[in-house]
Amino acid sequence: MTRPGAQPVAQRSDRWYGAAVAGVFAVLVVVLSTVVALASRHQVRHDPELTGPSWLDGWYQYDAGWYLEIVRAGYSYAPGQQSPVAFFPAYPLGVRGFGELLGDHQVAGQLLSVLCGLVAVVLFALWTRRRLPRRTAVVAVAVLLLYPYAFFLYGPMYADALFLLSAIGAFVLLERRWYLAAGIVGAVATAGRPVGVAVAVGLVVRTLEILAEDRRAARPGDLAADDPPVAGAGGAPPVWPGWRDLVAAVRDVRLRHVGVLASGLGLAGWCLYLWLEFGNPLAFVEVESAPGWNQGVGPRTWFKVVYAGTLIKGPYDIALLLTLQALACLCAVLLLRRVQRLFGWGYAAYAAVVLLIPIIGTKDFMGAGRYVLVAFPVMAAAGSFLADRQRRWVVPVTLVVSAALLVVLTYLFGRGVAVS
Template sequence: MRHTPVRERSVDRAPARYPWSLVVALFVVVTAGLTSVVAAVDAVRPSAGGTGQTWIDGWFQFDSGWYAGIAQFGYSYTPGQQSAIAFFPVYPLLVRAVAAVVGDVQLAGQLVALLSGLAAVVLVGSWAWRRLPRRSALLTIAVALTYPYTLFLHGTMYADGLYLLLAVGAFVLVDRRWYLAAGVVGALAAASRPFGIAVAVGLVVRILELLAQETGRTGWRDLVASVRRVRFRHAGVLVSFAGLLAWMAYLGAEFGNPLAFVETESSPGWNQGVGPRTWFKVAYLGLVHHGRWSLVANLTLQALACLVVVLLVRRITRLFGWGYAAYTVVVIAIPILGTKDFMGAGRYALAAFPALAAGGDWLAERPRWVAVVTLTAMTAAMVVLTWYFANGVEVS
């Protein structure tokens, strides 16, 4: 299979000037809208947040407590029980540093998450702006702003925004041939989320693809053949594997088990063990069998998000190349295979940023009403999910 490098596409290309101020303004509008929903719910049903401000505390739910605890007290691990080591370290360490300045861990965590989410959306839009026709790029920005699970970029004390920013940043750097810088940023991404290793894999494949492009041939066999063209400077991207290795080294030294983060996922309450019951979604099928339809609807929406990403892989390969496709495959395979019932998969799919752009490009090829209906439906879903989230219902 071959694909035409995106830089050779010339039809309706986006203008050189990227409207970053418009993206920022739209992000602020979405944040304000979702925060008003959260504040209204928290005024009636107070959350566990401790600032006393409904528009801040309503975002403090579920994993937020784990991250706040890590930022304050560090990591702990009790075999067979839910433990803090399930949450990777870059985000809580950054929160701890910011908390030393602002004086409050929760405020610091939500500030880091919000600013990271804003920067991530701006960077995703910029990345697409340089690779896609104008209509496709604009719809990419729209998809990034309305994808239902982007609610986690607008104020929750979660690591998703920071990871997305680091992942996109690593690929932007490698495309500019800043190999070591890409490796360092990739290492931070790999130490941010359990599926962060996808960045390291994607960067390696991207290097081989860039080398193959120099010969004018970009089939997968050409990628394999380009291994002989690798030089020492290209090895900088291998630093990206150091993020996961450093985390495992810490767990081994501190708790005697470098894979403790995998084992704790199997603990009671999480029950995300590795094996056929998880792979074949026995828990999900059990919910269907017992007719728990509200939860089934929640989980099915997340499963559909994963399915859409999988269906877009071929388009991602054609538009952006093998490196971005490899990243997307790894980043979406981990939640598909690693969750017992798809819970969390909708949020994890957000990390597959090339799929956001491929989705925007797909919409650009359809009649305008398809884009309007799709974006409206996603916006409505995001508002509904935000309302449920603020009410203490786990939505992803």
């Protein structure tokens, strides 16, 4: 009998595990911040708006300038030109509120990224621990922590860490059957980045999947004798409902389940603001094709004409950085089947939509490394793939190579090189 006030063993174990992962994350923050400080030590501050410690300035690159402008001056829109409306509001709103407490928006933006990254990684660790064997779960966490583009979780004034946190958080709440709470957290994701629509899609599919699983569990007598084992019984992989089961589950939807649709309110609210303020609810799409970004919709973007030209004509250092991101996308796509087999259709739908956006919507894969980063089920599937290799050297060699790339890309980012 457990004495009053005592915690279950599993809960205490989760706390220790989460604390260990948080400790590793903190070490990486220190190491990579040092790398960035060394990379930017000879750079002179040109932006009078940077009021934080100078050793943080290396984390302040590219999109960070747009976010800081939004925080301090709000949104503006110039048709046909690069404009702040390309950047969704969840992160700059968080930075503005946090900055009022700290008195420095630059520090607030970078600290918010670190805190969100920390919580996101811990949630990911606990999520994988409940779904994968112990060693596999540890490898999956290592894959996320050492992923070459994971430095966006460790300090830059970018929205990726907040998005990853809101995406994982929404699914964790959904697994607890807190449908409305999952939808509300999902709305932070859809208000955070254009790819946030993947969270809404994934939540809806996963909700139908949960209903189909509940229906199957309630009628075990309907299962044929030769049906495969369910939920990993006897060491077999989980058996997820088929698409016909998902369609049939629609009839089981009740009012409480509709709460996940609240995840679309973030995007809807952003479009409504753009319509009322600037008369164009899709202004963020329009400005992507502006000179300098050149991410317009059409065959030139879909078929990566610019990327092909860079591969042929150079500059070849840029071609190498773009190819690394293209390879990250390719590996992620190849892992989608494993995502579905391990975690079900809802997580596969989320990951597929996350990956589809950079594959279809970028002219040269620039930024694709960050999109793969937030496809957290893919990271877990990658850990599973590595842990299943019979040659035990595969895991350490892969992680060492990934860590080396992480350090190199962090250094280049601190030097002002566009690496993603």
